[in-house]
Amino acid sequence: MGKEEKRIEILKAALKVISGVGFEGAKMEDIAKEAGVGKGTIYEYFDSKNALLLEMIRYCTKCFQEGLIKTLAEGEDMLGKIRNLSMYGAAFLNAHAVLMNSHIAHQAMPEDMKTQMKSDWSLVYKTIEDEVRKGMEIQEIRSDIDPEMAVAVIIGGVNQYTFKKLMEDNFTPQEIDHTGIAKTILTGLLY
Amino acid sequence: MGKEEKRIEILKAALKVISGVGFEGAKMEDIAKEAGVGKGTIYEYFDSKNALLLEMIRYCTKCFQEGLIKTLAEGEDMLGKIRNLSMYGAAFLNAHAVLMNSHIAHQAMPEDMKTQMKSDWSLVYKTIEDEVRKGMEIQEIRSDIDPEMAVAVIIGGVNQYTFKKLMEDNFTPQEIDHTGIAKTILTGLLY
Amino acid sequence: MGKEEKRIEILKAALKVISGVGFEGAKMEDIAKEAGVGKGTIYEYFDSKNALLLEMIRYCTKCFQEGLIKTLAEGEDMLGKIRNLSMYGAAFLNAHAVLMNSHIAHQAMPEDMKTQMKSDWSLVYKTIEDEVRKGMEIQEIRSDIDPEMAVAVIIGGVNQYTFKKLMEDNFTPQEIDHTGIAKTILTGLLY
Amino acid sequence: MGKEEKRIEILKAALKVISGVGFEGAKMEDIAKEAGVGKGTIYEYFDSKNALLLEMIRYCTKCFQEGLIKTLAEGEDMLGKIRNLSMYGAAFLNAHAVLMNSHIAHQAMPEDMKTQMKSDWSLVYKTIEDEVRKGMEIQEIRSDIDPEMAVAVIIGGVNQYTFKKLMEDNFTPQEIDHTGIAKTILTGLLY
DNA sequence: TATGAATGAGGATTCATTCAT
DNA sequence: GATGAATGAATCCTCATTCAT
Structure with a gap:
């Protein structure tokens, strides 16, 4: 197994353990066991527990982002895109609830982690915002709406x-x- | 100071400390100092750190819920109610981000906490769902919408x-x- | 037992353990056991292992310095003073070899420790240098000698x-x- | 590079690293890097870290001893010899402070190291004691002095x-x- | 009742040593 | 022979909890 593969193995193990017990609850020993390596080995690949978590978040956000682009592309119209987003997000949330939450619950993280996460997640926002703007251009979506609000309603809803x-x-x-x-998001609540 | 007052003092101190450093980062000693009592005193009022946090969440959810009812009542129509909800939620989130997140980021909590939180938050849901149903009755909101979805779009958005x-x-x-x-939530995104 | 007494207890325990196994070999747990306290208790009195060692050195240097003044005062002339110094130093070295060496073997210490030790030991030097100068004044010691060299020959010899x-x-x-x-130090080696 | 040369390379690297960070602070990895070999390679030449350090001390003591004989021989009389000793020792101490100290600060060493060091250093003592005895024979040094004490005053001073x-x-x-x-050592302190 | 000194289980991290390549 | 990735025992330090005062 190459060096990069083992890195990924450890990242996956970290994700799995953390998904079950949360950031603080995850012990390096358990992550090592899950990855099938020795405790010390993790430190050959990552400087510290925090660094591991940081990289793990990056890795997963990247994975999410890549799948997101694909899933959005597969939707024919706005309804299809949002439906796909919902399905995709549900599957991801189901598998890695903690990760999805991490982008919200990062109040207690070290400053560098927060910064990292913000920039990673802003890509996700951007991707969806692009779809909204495209929808406006083809007059599927009303152009008097603030795209940022539209994104918030889509993602949040x-x-x-x-x-x-x-x-x-x-x-x-x-x-x-x-x-x-x-549909509810697209058509709104009013008559 | 009466017994109940001191309880509240400690709960408030816990909220303050946790808002700054998160659940795991909050040390009993700091909470005690913030509350102006001795470390041991906390254990006179709460069985454990977890119990304290649990009660703190309950207390705050209750506070939020009470203010929520008031703020919703002050809105004349659905637009006013959602605008008020947004203002109220923003103020609360600004002050106690961690708490708001706790209702999402509770994956790593002990089971009893999760259960408690679910039931506490379902009250909030219920309160907003009631407003949605009222809006349907007076034909402000379309009745073909699943009220649960409407609530999700409102809160999430x-x-x-x-x-x-x-x-x-x-x-x-x-x-x-x-x-x-x-407005964006109410009118939807489509033409 | 008062707080200060327990501090001293821990310092003494640290000295004892370190005298046997050296700085790096001394484990906090052993020091705690020797002091008859729990591991965590040490950290109530000292910030870290390094801080404990630093204070220990200070404490002992202070003890040595105090005894030194007394032992020098008891010598009637220069011969008596140096003889007393030798006896006193031998007893101390016998009991706490590591400590005496620490003033020499501090190459690997953190910078703050080195600084501390230098200033503590310079007191010892100063004390002996004062005796040398007094000896010069009463014409017991030749005044053409550099007092600093005299001190070095006395202590070193x-x-x-x-x-x-x-x-x-x-x-x-x-x-x-x-x-x-x-006598050898005082009379030199030449005819 | 021959086997023996590489051995010496490693010994020199060990000395260099240890001079900077002390015995315990020296990591095998750093020594390997300094020597330009792999970590595992050191174990081809030395059984363990302790064994390496032991050999390093021996090697350096031998170097010191060889230079010492030469530097003493170059002194014409006792004054010249001690002056040379001082210059030589200063240069050595300047370069390898830790090593010089090791002969003093070896309390915490494993027993076999201590024994080795004692016998190595006794050679240095012996060399200087020989000079003292020669000085006595040619009546440069008083013969009523214990040569061992003379050596102590010379080296210590x-x-x-x-x-x-x-x-x-x-x-x-x-x-x-x-x-x-x-001069101070030779003429003593008294009038 | 209130306190905070004492505790020790628990966890992150280091580093000498091994061994497959 | 030479290497360095892998290992886990060892150790420092934290902090929730207890309990004597």
């Missing part, structure tokens, strides 16, 4: 609904009505 | 926008365009 | 001889010919 | 003075008054 269904009602990602939430 | 503005663009709560986000 | 006898020939402090080495 | 000047007053070896300290 989808996430909130998905979160509720997964975590509180114990739905599986497949059982969620992705089309319904997408 | 407002929170997401507020969060972005406060945390990434460093707005103050007052600088946020609460009316704009409320 | 006495220590070297004591060290050799204690460590290599396994003498007890009492078996050493303190008068002989003092 | 010279070292103490050199150490003070180098380490505390930040002199270079050349700036030290080697003749002065030699």
Whole structure:
């Protein structure tokens, strides 16, 4: 196994452990065990626990972002795109709830982590904002709306609904009505 | 100072400390110092750190819920209610970001905390859902919408926008365009 | 037991353990055990292992310095003073070899420790230099000698001889010919 | 490069690293890097870190001893010999302070190292003692003096003075008054 | 009742040593 | 022979919790 592969192995192990017990709850020993390496080995690849977590977040955000672009491209219109986003986000949230939350719950992180996360996540925002602008150009979306607000309603609405269904009602990602939430966001609440 | 007052003092101190350094970062000693009591005293009022945090969350959720009812009542129509919700949530998020997040980032919490939080937050949901239903009755809101989805879009959209503005663009709560986000949610994105 | 007494207890325990196994070999746990306290207790009194060692050195240097003044005062003339110095130094070296050496073997210490030690030991030098100057005034010691050199010959000669006898020939402090080495230093080697 | 040459390379690297950071502070990895070999290679030449250090001390003591004989031979009389000893020792101390100290600060060493060092250093003592005895024979040095004491005063006096000047007053070896300290040792302190 | 000194389990990190290549 | 990636025992330090006062 090459050096880079082992790095990824450790990152995946970290993600898995952290997804179960959270950042602080994750012990280096457990991550090592999960990765099938010795405790000391992790330190050959990462400077510290914090550095490992930071890289893990970056790695996952990158993965999310890459899949996001693909899933958005597969939607034919805005409804399809948001539905796909919902499905994709639900699957991701289901697998790595902690990670998704990390972008929100980073108050207690060291400053460098916060900065990193902001810049990584702003890419995700940007990607969706681009879709909104495209929708405006083809007159699918009203041009009097602030694109930033549109993005917030899309991401926030989808996430909130998905979160509720997964975590509180114990739905599986497949059982969620992705089309319904997408429509609600697009058509608004008023008559 | 009565027993109940001191309890509240400690809860407030816990909230303050945790808002700054997060759940795991909050040390009992610091909370005690903030509350102006001895370390041991906290254990006279709460069984453990976890118990303290749990109660703190309950206390704050209750506070939030009480203010929420008031703020919603002050809105004349749905637009006013959502705008008020946005303003109120922004102020709260600004003061106690960690707490707001706690309802999301509770993956790593002990099971009892999670359960508690779910039931506390479901009250908030319920309160807003009631408003949505009222809006349907008076035909302000379309009745073909799933009220649960409407709630998700309202809460999610407002929170997401507020969060972005406060945390990434460093707005103050007052600088946020609460009316704009409320309108966007209500009218949807389509022509 | 008062706070200050326990501090001293820990310092003494540290000295004892370190005397046996050296700075790096001394484990905090062993020092705690020797002091009859828990591991964590040490950290109530000292910030870190290094801080403990630093204070320990200071404490001992202070003790040495105090005894030194007394032992020098008890010598009637220069011969008596140097003999006393030799006896006193031998007893101290016998009990706390590591400490005496620490003033020499501090190359690897953190910078703040070195600085501290230099200033502490310069007091010892100063004390002996004062005696040399007094000896010059009463014309017991030749005034054409650099007092700094005289101090070096006294301290160096006495220590070297004591060290050799204690460590290599396994003498007890009492078996050493303190008068002989003092005479040799005072009268020099030439006819 | 022959086997023996590489051995010496490693020994020199060990000396260099240790001179900077002390015995415990020296990491095998750094020594390997300094020697320009792999970490594992050191273990082809030495059984363990302790064994390496032990050999390093032996090697250096041998070097010191060889230079010592030469430098003593170059002194015409006792004054010249001690002056030369002072100059030589100062240069050595300046370059390898840790090593010189090792002969003193070996309390914490494993037993076998101590034994080795004692026997190595006793050679140095012996060499100087021989000079003292020769000085007695030609009636340059008083014969009523214990040669062992004379040696102690010479070595101790010279070292103490050199150490003070180098380490505390930040002199270079050349700036030290080697003749002065030699005279002081030889003529003693009394009128 | 209130306190804070004492505790020690727990966890991050280091580094001498091994061994497959 | 030479290497350096992998290892885990060892150790410093933290902090929730206890309990004597």
